[in-house]
Amino acid sequence: MSGNGKESEVLPVQMGYESKFKFKCHKGIECFTKCCRGIDIMLTPYDILTMKKRLDLTSEEFLAIYTDLHLLESADLPVVTLKLLDDDRKSCPFVQDKEGCTIYEDRPSTCRYYPLGMGSLSYTTDQEAGEADDAFFFTVKEDHCLGFEEDKEWTVAEWREDQGVNIRDEINAGWTNLIVRKKSVPQSMKLSEQSKQMFFLACYNIDKFRQFIFESSFLTRHKLDDALVEEIRNDDIKLLKFGFEWLKSTFFKDGEIIKGDSVAQAPPK
Ligand code: SF4
Numbered sequence: 404m405s406g407n408g409k410e411s412e413v414l415p416v417q418m419g420y421e422s423k424f425k426f427k428c429h430k431g432i433e434c435f436t437k438c439c440r441g442i443d444i445m446l447t448p449y450d451i452l453t454m455k456k457r458l459d460l461t462s463e464e465f466l467a468i469y470t471d472l473h474l475l476e477s478a479d480l481p482v483v484t485l486k487l488l489d490d491d492r493k494s495c496p497f498v499q500d501k502e503g504c505t506i507y508e509d510r511p512s513t514c515r516y517y518p519l520g521m522g523s524l525s526y527t528t529d530q531e532a533g534e535a536d537d538a539f540f541f542t543v544k545e546d547h548c549l550g551f552e553e554d555k556e557w558t559v560a561e562w563r564e565d566q567g568v569n570i571r572d573e574i575n576a577g578w579t580n581l582i583v584r585k586k587s588v589p590q591s592m593k594l595s596e597q598s599k600q601m602f603f604l605a606c607y608n609i610d611k612f613r614q615f616i617f618e619s620s621f622l623t624r625h626k627l628d629d630a631l632v633e634e635i636r637n638d639d640i641k642l643l644k645f646g647f648e649w650l651k652s653t654f655f656k657d658g659e660i661i662k663g664d665s666v667a668q669a670p671p672k
């Protein structure tokens with residue numbers, strides 16, 4: 404039901420889309436909601452979009468109230484995680500003992516994938532299918548999770564479809580690619596602080612990113628098709644995907660970071 408627990412034991416068995424596993428999570432199970440405490444859930448750009456809409460907040464408000472900012476050291480890029488409550492159990496702010504997840508329909512991708520984790524070795528993601536060619540999966544087994552003892556069998560592909568992660572992976576593919584691609588360049592090739600701030604803005608603070616595009620000189624400096632301009636003005640998903648593509652073209656060329664990477668304007672504070 405939820406994300407990577409600190410006490411989790413990651414089994415070293417790599418699984419593919421057709422690999423099978425047994426699992427069932429339901430309200431009647433003894434461990435219900437135990438997985439929603441003491442967890443570490445990295446939020447994707449689309450998670451933030453859906454959760455801030457659900458909570459009727461701006462992206463800036465959502466980030467301030469519900470997230471912690473981290474540096475993903477392997478990629479030297481900013482990422483955000485769900486901020487846990489300061490209670491004895493370090494609970495997720497959205498969990499209730501009896502009801503479970505109060506934002507279930509808009510729960511983050513990590514919660515949907517659980518008890519699976521996913522890895523990818525390159526940035527060759529098929530954005531149409533939302534599947535990475537070389538994606539692999541593994542089960543995350545926590546001592547308290549009794550779902551593996553239930554008698555319901557899934558393939559990884561069936562689980563992904565049932566949990567609605569296909570569509571989310573497709574929308575987030577450009578972000579995943581940026582991170583995997585950045586990890587693949589030598590550590591010595593660094594992005595400027597300004598570029599990292601722009602990554603944060605475009606990937607996580609979508610309302611502010613839209614403001615930046617439409618209220619700065621961005622559209623005079625970048626000649627965009629009129630139809631695209633209207634799309635990104637009105638459609639958050641189109642704006643997210645545009646942001647990923649723009650960051651990619653700004654940061655990388657021929658597999659390398661563009662020298663003095665070319666974010667020509669400071670992001671708004
Ligand atoms: S968002 Fe929902 S499913 Fe995820 S940890 Fe919180 S309560 Fe559990």
Ligand code: SF4
Pocket residue numbers: 404405427428429432433434435436437438439517547548549550551
């Ligand atoms: S079965 Fe596992 S995922 Fe479901 S509530 Fe229990 S601990 Fe959480």
